């Protein structure tokens with residue numbers, strides 16, 4: 433694929449109380465088409481052919497902006513910030529400053545408060561080579577976090593049918609930041625049922641066990657001998673009902689895997705294959721961790737773009753990230769960002785068929 437084949441189309445896509453929303457559709461000319469909203473930087477659809485040439489949307493989401501406004505809870509496709517996943521009791525200390533961010537998930541803070549970056553309108557520009565650049569300035573104190581945060585998230589399609597996401601952020605005061613994307617995938621097609629037959633591999637020898645409120649205990653535990661061992665490709669449904677404390681706490685898989693070879697930078701960390709359609713997803717990232725969430729809290733109370741209700745397990749999220757609650761665990765890779773430093777993170781979701 434030459435870069436000339438990338439095309440980007442822009443259209444108006446409704447409005448929110450915060451303003452008008454645009455949708456940008458990136459196509460690479462060889463079958464991959466990705467639509468992104470300026471609201472939340474949401475990846476609204478990912479169209480991928482199957483081995484027989486039949487195209488389907490493999491990302492969970494809604495057909496209209498109202499769906500996202502009515503159902504922010506699952507964070508479908510959204511940019512997550514300022515802090516992906518949980519911070520215990522919404523509390524941490526940085527440079528002696530005690531910080532309290534809003535608690536929105538039982539006793540804890542989840543995904544950076546309400547509203548987080550998933551509910552903001554991002555400023556969009558398109559580069560000459562077909563990348564969509566989203567920009568947002570989060571003021572000092574936004575969601576309770578110290579410092580102004582200047583954030584840029586760039587979406588582009590790669591020559592290998594990848595959706596590449598580059599995150600950059602700078603600050604004017606010491607703060608913490610942990611950005612990710614909350615796409616849910618169903619490689620058999622959005623609305624086609626659960627993903628338990630998807631075969632998953634995660635290149636991680638360890639994970640961070642959690643307590644009953646899904647806060648890491650601080651331990652880095654081996655996956656060996658647990659249903660969290662995905663070092664060899666295994667169907668998601670094969671062990672999801674095993675009576676294991678961690679699966680009880682998460683109502684399924686909802687854990688941070690400690691990815692191997694963090695020093696290697698951008699590397700392959702996971703692979704998903706859907707036997708029925710032949711579609712696959714390879715995840716590359718620079719991040720040290722990944723939350724594999726098996727859609728456990730989808731309860732059949734709302735319908736997505738396909739018109740079908742979403743039930744438990746109907747999509748899987750692979751959220752590349754630093755570890756949950758890192759500000760309270762000095763032994764975890766740091767999420768601190770200081771003036772003069774640049775937060776940089778890259779993830780590629782590469783599709784095959």
Ligand code: BGC
Pocket residue numbers: 505506507517646686687723725729751
């Ligand atoms: C969390 C889940 C949460 C989901 C949707 C995931 O990143 O780990 O616990 O339910 O996001 O909010």
